[in-house]
Amino acid sequence: MLKKTIQPQVEKFFRDPATGLIFSYLDKATLKPATEDFFPTGNPIKEGDVPGVTLAELYLHENCGMVTGAYMQSEILRYVRTGAADALANAQRCMQALWWVYQTGKQLATGFFPKVYGGRFSNETSTDQVLYACCACEAFYPYANPEEQEQIREFIPALLRFWTERDYRFHYFQFFDDNWQWPLMRFPPLLILAHKFSGDKFFHDEYLRLLEHTREPESLELEPDMSKHEPDEFELANQAWSVSAVADIFTMNMLNFDLLLRHDPENPLADAWREGIHKIWFMSKDAICEDGRYLTTALYDFDTLEVRRVPLEGIDKRVNFGSGGAKSAWSTMIARAAMQALPHCPELAEEVLPMVRLVLEKLDFEDCTYYDEPERFAPELQYKPKLLSGDSVANWLWARELLLEYELGKG
Numbered sequence: 001m002l003k004k005t006i007q008p009q010v011e012k013f014f015r016d017p018a019t020g021l022i023f024s025y026l027d028k029a030t031l032k033p034a035t036e037d038f039f040p041t042g043n044p045i046k047e048g049d050v051p052g053v054t055l056a057e058l059y060l061h062e063n064c065g066m067v068t069g070a071y072m073q074s075e076i077l078r079y080v081r082t083g084a085a086d087a088l089a090n091a092q093r094c095m096q097a098l099w100w101v102y103q104t105g106k107q108l109a110t111g112f113f114p115k116v117y118g119g120r121f122s123n124e125t126s127t128d129q130v131l132y133a134c135c136a137c138e139a140f141y142p143y144a145n146p147e148e149q150e151q152i153r154e155f156i157p158a159l160l161r162f163w164t165e166r167d168y169r170f171h172y173f174q175f176f177d178d179n180w181q182w183p184l185m186r187f188p189p190l191l192i193l194a195h196k197f198s199g200d201k202f203f204h205d206e207y208l209r210l211l212e213h214t215r216e217p218e219s220l221e222l223e224p225d226m227s228k229h230e231p232d233e234f235e236l237a238n239q240a241w242s243v244s245a246v247a248d249i250f251t252m253n254m255l256n257f258d259l260l261l262r263h264d265p266e267n268p269l270a271d272a273w274r275e276g277i278h279k280i281w282f283m284s285k286d287a288i289c290e291d292g293r294y295l296t297t298a299l300y301d302f303d304t305l306e307v308r309r310v311p312l313e314g315i316d317k318r319v320n321f322g323s324g325g326a327k328s329a330w331s332t333m334i335a336r337a338a339m340q341a342l343p344h345c346p347e348l349a350e351e352v353l354p355m356v357r358l359v360l361e362k363l364d365f366e367d368c369t370y371y372d373e374p375e376r377f378a379p380e381l382q383y384k385p386k387l388l389s390g391d392s393v394a395n396w397l398w399a400r401e402l403l404l405e406y407e408l409g410k411g
Contacts, residue, residue, distance in 0.1 A: 006365045007078070007397055010071060011090065014390050016064075018119050020097030022071045022394060024063040025370060025387040033060050034387065040380045050117060050124055050173065057118035063391055065101065065113065065129030068094050069136035070336070070394035076139050077401035081408070088143060095140055098133050099151050102158070111162030124173060127186045128252050130159055134193050135255055141197075153197045160194035163187060164206060184210050189259035196263070211269065231302075240299035240308065244323075246284045247294060247330040251395070253280055254337035261344045277341050281348060284334045288355055292362025293372060294331035296323040312376065324376035326385070329368045332395040335359040339402035353403075360400055368392035 013031045014023045027034040039055040050058065072094035079087035105112035107121045113133060115124045137152045144152065163170075168187060171178045188210045195203035235242050257273050264270070286307040287294045298307045310325035338352040370387040371377070377384060 004364055006368075006393060007074075009365050010390075010393055010397070014067075014071075014393065015093075016061075016097075016119065019100055019116065020093045021061065021064040021101070021116070022067040022094070022097075022390050023060055024067055024390045025059045026390075028366070028369065028386050028388040031388070034383075038386070039383055050122055053117040053122060059387065061115060061117050061119065063129070064116065065098070066132040067390035067394050068097055069132030070391065070398050072098075072136040073139055074394065074397035074401050076136075076143065077398070077405060079143065081401065081404060091140055091143070092148065094136065095144065095148055095151070098137065099155065101133075102155050109162060111158035111160070113159055113162075123171075125170065126172065127182055127190075131186070131190065131252060131255055134159065134190055135259070138193055138196070156190075156196075157194045157198035157200065157203070160187075160190055160203060163190075164202075184213055186256070189256040192259055192263045211267075235299075238299050238311070239303075240301045241305075242297060242299055242310070243283060243287075244297040246280070246287050246298075247296075247328065247333040250280045250284045250337040251333040254340050257344065258340050274345055277345050278348070281338065281341060281345075281352075284338070285351060285355060288331055288334065288359065289327060290358075291327070292331060292359045292367070293327035293329055294334060295325055296328050296330075296371070297325035323371055323384070324373075326371045326373040326376040328371050329363055329389060329392040330370075330395075331359050332363065332368065332392045332399055336395040336399035336402065339399055339406065342406060353406075356399055356403055360396065360403070363392075363396060365393065368396060 010022065013026060015021075016023055023033065025034065026032060027038055034056050036054055036056050072091050075087045075091040075094070078084060079091065101113060101116055102111075104116055104121050105114045105125075108114070108123055113125055113130050114122050115126070115129065116122065117124075134156050137156060141149060141152050163182075167181065168184060169179055169181045171180060172182075188207050191203045191207040191210070194200070195207065229241075231241065254277065257277050260267070260273050261270060267273075284294075286300075287298045289295065295307070295309060297310050299310055300307055312324075335356040338348070338356055342349055342352060366388070368389055369385060369392065370389040371385045374382040374385045
């Protein structure tokens with residue numbers, strides 16, 4: 001694994017020279033940002049419905065907070081492991097990129113962390129971008145210089161004040177307006193960080209208040225369990241539960257559980273949090289394929305919970321952005337999340353470690369695609385398997401560093 005040259009290629013191809021952010025997606029054929037000609041016209045999912053933003057701009061920066069945060073974490077760990085000066089310098093450049101996003105967001109309000117499509121301000125955001133950025137800043141703090149530490153002490157509390165002042169309400173693209181309240185269970189872990197870096201008792205009190213309403217993340221409801229859901233028509237036809245996007249679910253919720261269990265391990269809910277890790281791991285592990293990728297939608301048999309693929313017929317109508325159950329190299333996100341789970345659930349090591357090694361060994365830089373299997377997409381969406389994913393690449397590096405850290409600790 002150490003012989004793979006993924007990290008230098010991130011700096012060569014994925015680093016945005018203008019902002020220092022790590023790009024979300026590249027054209028796999030050219031290893032450059034996709035141009036407008038790359039995308040078909042008449043996209044039915046309306047992914048470009050942000051005023052003044054093209055699809056090329058959207059894909060280039062859509063997840064840049066997540067990708068930059070994940071890559072920053074991997075470089076911090078590489079610096080700790082090796083003392084390599086370039087690793088620290090790369091992490092510092094990520095820190096300044098996140099600080100630039102924060103400063104750009106002040107066009108709307110202090111603490112607004114925007115999606116910077118085209119390298120400029122937009123009024124879109126999402127809590128997963130905030131989560132990755134804050135977690136990366138926490139990890140970087142012990143190695144930051146005094147100016148960077150001061151920035152972090154401003155950055156994280158300001159991001160949380162933005163949300164608390166609005167009762168956690170803000171729009172999400174064209175789907176929800178500014179009265180929509182984001183899922184409250186996403187915020188307690190972030191409030192922990194805001195309290196840690198500000199000392200403001202308000203954040204601690206708000207953390208405790210929200211815990212009264214949020215035993216576990218909302219996505220745990222996706223667990224295939226007849227006691228919680230009535231099967232829909234598609235599931236009845238296949239006699240199986242349909243579960244999608246477990247990489248998205250595991251990767252974000254594991255960051256949350258890690259924050260909760262590291263900072264509040266004696267909380268009465270700690271056992272429930274560890275139970276949540278087990279549930280999401282159960283959902284994720286059988287979606288990993290022998291080639292190191294994962295099924296973006298999988299069927300879990302009603303009787304046995306054995307996993308099988310979604311049939312090809314009519315697949316473009318299924319969930320997860322029309323992926324039709326195609327494979328994806330976002331399996332690296334599952335691998336990273338699984339490694340983060342081990343300090344809290346060491347009993348999972350026997351299952352986790354072989355899976356992580358499989359993913360890291362099977363996938364190299366050019367394999368880290370957004371999706372594979374274009375035949376599972378409607379014709380107008382078949383550009384998606386032609387994209388190389390920054391999320392996949394950055395989480396490959398992060399998972400590898402976590403595995404090396406684990407192995408060194410056991411050696």
